[in-house]
Amino acid sequence: MTDAAVLAARSQAESSAPPLLEARHLSKRYHFGKRLLPGSGKIVHAVDDVSLAVFPGETLGLVGESGCGKSTLGRCLTRLYEISEGELLFEGREIGHVGARQLKPYRRKVQMIFQDPSGSLNPRRRVADILAQPLRVHGIRPRAEIDDRLRELMDLVGLPPGYLDRYPHEFSGGQRQRIGIARALAMEPQLIVADEPVSALDVSVQAQIVNLFADLRDQLALTYVFIAHDLAVVRQVSTRIAVMYLGSIVELGSTDTVYGRPAHPYTEALLSAIPEPHARQQCERIVLQGDLPSPISPPPGCRFHTRCPFADDRCRTERPLLRPLDDGRSVACHYPRTEVSRTAGT
Amino acid sequence: MIPPVANPDPTDPILRVGGLTVSFATDRDPVTAIRDVSFDVNPGEILSIVGESGSGKTVSLLSILGLTDPRTTTTSGSVIFKGKRILELPDREMRRIRGREIALISQDPMTALTPVYTIGMQIAEQIRAHQSISRRGARKRAVELLGEVGLPNPSEMVDRFPHQLSGGMRQRAVIAMALSCNPALLVADEPTTALDVTVQAQVLDLLRRLRKDFGSSIILITHDMGVVGEMADRVLVMYAGRVVESGTAEQIFDDPWHPYTWGLLASIPPLRGPRPERLASISGTPPTPANLPPGCAFAPRCRFRFEPCSNPPPRYKDDGHTALCFIPPEDRPRLRATVLGGERSAA
Ligand SMILES: Nc1ncnc2c1ncn2[C@@H]1O[C@H](COP(=O)(O)OP(=O)(O)O)[C@@H](O)[C@H]1O
Ligand SMILES: Nc1ncnc2c1ncn2[C@@H]1O[C@H](COP(=O)(O)OP(=O)(O)O)[C@@H](O)[C@H]1O
Ligand SMILES: [Mg+2]
Ligand SMILES: [Mg+2]
Numbered sequence: 001m002t003d004a005a006v007l008a009a010r011s012q013a014e015s016s017a018p019p020l021l022e023a024r025h026l027s028k029r030y031h032f033g034k035r036l037l038p039g040s041g042k043i044v045h046a047v048d049d050v051s052l053a054v055f056p057g058e059t060l061g062l063v064g065e066s067g068c069g070k071s072t073l074g075r076c077l078t079r080l081y082e083i084s085e086g087e088l089l090f091e092g093r094e095i096g097h098v099g100a101r102q103l104k105p106y107r108r109k110v111q112m113i114f115q116d117p118s119g120s121l122n123p124r125r126r127v128a129d130i131l132a133q134p135l136r137v138h139g140i141r142p143r144a145e146i147d148d149r150l151r152e153l154m155d156l157v158g159l160p161p162g163y164l165d166r167y168p169h170e171f172s173g174g175q176r177q178r179i180g181i182a183r184a185l186a187m188e189p190q191l192i193v194a195d196e197p198v199s200a201l202d203v204s205v206q207a208q209i210v211n212l213f214a215d216l217r218d219q220l221a222l223t224y225v226f227i228a229h230d231l232a233v234v235r236q237v238s239t240r241i242a243v244m245y246l247g248s249i250v251e252l253g254s255t256d257t258v259y260g261r262p263a264h265p266y267t268e269a270l271l272s273a274i275p276e277p278h279a280r281q282q283c284e285r286i287v288l289q290g291d292l293p294s295p296i297s298p299p300p301g302c303r304f305h306t307r308c309p310f311a312d313d314r315c316r317t318e319r320p321l322l323r324p325l326d327d328g329r330s331v332a333c334h335y336p337r338t339e340v341s342r343t344a345g346t
Numbered sequence: 347m348i349p350p351v352a353n354p355d356p357t358d359p360i361l362r363v364g365g366l367t368v369s370f371a372t373d374r375d376p377v378t379a380i381r382d383v384s385f386d387v388n389p390g391e392i393l394s395i396v397g398e399s400g401s402g403k404t405v406s407l408l409s410i411l412g413l414t415d416p417r418t419t420t421t422s423g424s425v426i427f428k429g430k431r432i433l434e435l436p437d438r439e440m441r442r443i444r445g446r447e448i449a450l451i452s453q454d455p456m457t458a459l460t461p462v463y464t465i466g467m468q469i470a471e472q473i474r475a476h477q478s479i480s481r482r483g484a485r486k487r488a489v490e491l492l493g494e495v496g497l498p499n500p501s502e503m504v505d506r507f508p509h510q511l512s513g514g515m516r517q518r519a520v521i522a523m524a525l526s527c528n529p530a531l532l533v534a535d536e537p538t539t540a541l542d543v544t545v546q547a548q549v550l551d552l553l554r555r556l557r558k559d560f561g562s563s564i565i566l567i568t569h570d571m572g573v574v575g576e577m578a579d580r581v582l583v584m585y586a587g588r589v590v591e592s593g594t595a596e597q598i599f600d601d602p603w604h605p606y607t608w609g610l611l612a613s614i615p616p617l618r619g620p621r622p623e624r625l626a627s628i629s630g631t632p633p634t635p636a637n638l639p640p641g642c643a644f645a646p647r648c649r650f651r652f653e654p655c656s657n658p659p660p661r662y663k664d665d666g667h668t669a670l671c672f673i674p675p676e677d678r679p680r681l682r683a684t685v686l687g688g689e690r691s692a693a
Contacts, residue, residue: 207627
């Protein structure tokens, strides 16, 4: 039942409680092209056999280059997308393949926040209506309490209650994201999957929203899956990190372990590519060659072997599975960087 | 102002911008988006302009290059390129300079590429516009350039259409196009903002090589302090249409003077060392050009504002380092330490 991959997906969790949400061997494929002619359509392997556990109270950061499948995985976790294969368990109950009716309570408990909140903010409605709608539809609060709850929500996200009468276009990007967050909070979720929630914001405003996420987690005992391509932001908010490459998780462990001593060559390259304000003396940088391969025809063996400076014949043929290392983190690599002596050649 | 000279000294700044001010006509009153921007770019230097969106980075460079719409835009001040005043040049001559001596790379490479031609045809055409060279020679040069910017299989890539390339490849193709004329000055407006960090590292590497191999000067516009830290020799920090601080990269990073620069630096989560409980963010949002507060435009968001800040701030200057702020030099280290900690030396 709990196979090696599922155990590897739990590596370095701080909590000993059972996972809140757990994906087991989850895959998501997109089909496109001529679907009527059998065999002529193309398949995008956007998420490929991902096992991942999210524990109560943690913030699991999901990082990787664009196109690696972060958003697809996020949308599968919230069941916004159908899952092609695998299981999804919430509090131990399988919800990956259940119908709309059985899914309803889960829909409330798990909310998603997007990079551009505009999609969930009807431009013709005032903020008050936008926030009150889920309260009414889901009957979360009795009518008489709704006004108080709206003020409370605005207070939680740091907006003056007077803004309830305004329309979405009257706000700046940072304020709109606060409203997007308030809308998610209106459902009183346990888990929030945030997909690049600060990526469109300027650094000064980004820092405000990052702080807000931390405050809300503490105040409301929330659990987050925080998706972002900005590795500094993810480090700031996350307790554990999952690094994705071409649809798979290649490394998973506590934030300090993964950032402090990356084990997968891809994680190492990704981290070394980040420009830093104080790294003017050009520390050793690994510049990855080539581009991300297409998820339509992923390379055989280790998917990273086409760009990996350390790949050998084994990497080109045998696909490494996510497995725990001695230090507790998991990695999908035949030759983890922490197990080879680091030579000057890096 | 510096009078135009016919034969400039090779060590003279290649570009001198003085008192650049740009206003736009709007439905209501005209708004001034850029006010009194002045800076020099020296030969072989990388100058970074950093600031949040709306601070006026793009408008500054478009007006320097004469690319703003003359029907709605009023530009004043002086722009001297290689000793020549270029704001006053006729369009035709300005276009020649832009293609041959100053190259522009924008954030979205698609704006520089035409979807219906192969990238090889586009680069070759650019070369032939400024150089008398055969079609075949231009194509050969295009392949060479694509190789120089690190595209794999350049002889195959040359026949690809823009949509057949990834974002990073397209940006490299645009850089190849910009390089085709060996520009003395390359202006890059957020060239890596749309790219992943691994691809960004490749493009930044390329820009550095360009400076090294051809001695080109580069104006690099970005909102990423990390990129500035790695690339810039000198830095301009813009806020609400003004240069609020300028200096060498060392001055800006080791001894920043302006509270906005402090806030920018403190807003970036660190990649190593202990993680702060909270990030020292700047409260509020930047003003728009139509709603500039009187006095210091940063004052409403500044935790160190005091009475004088409702008046236009003075520009302190010392050894090429400038800041537009009332805070007296002797108070800076103490105030700065409350934002950034005390580890910074007053270099
Ligand atoms: N609706 C779709 N149809 C076909 N392919 C898709 C669709 N959505 C995403 N993809 C592809 O799936 C892969 C993963 O995309 P995505 O999950 O958006 O990655 P990320 O969020 O990490 O950038 C990419 O190759 C992308 O092009
Ligand atoms: N054509 C225009 N008409 C009116 N206002 C403009 C125009 N172009 C830019 N602006 C305004 O000028 C300011 C500076 O813009 P911009 O230079 O694009 O900022 P940045 O590049 O730093 O993000 C912004 O407030 C923008 O709204
Ligand atoms: Mg995404
Ligand atoms: Mg711009």
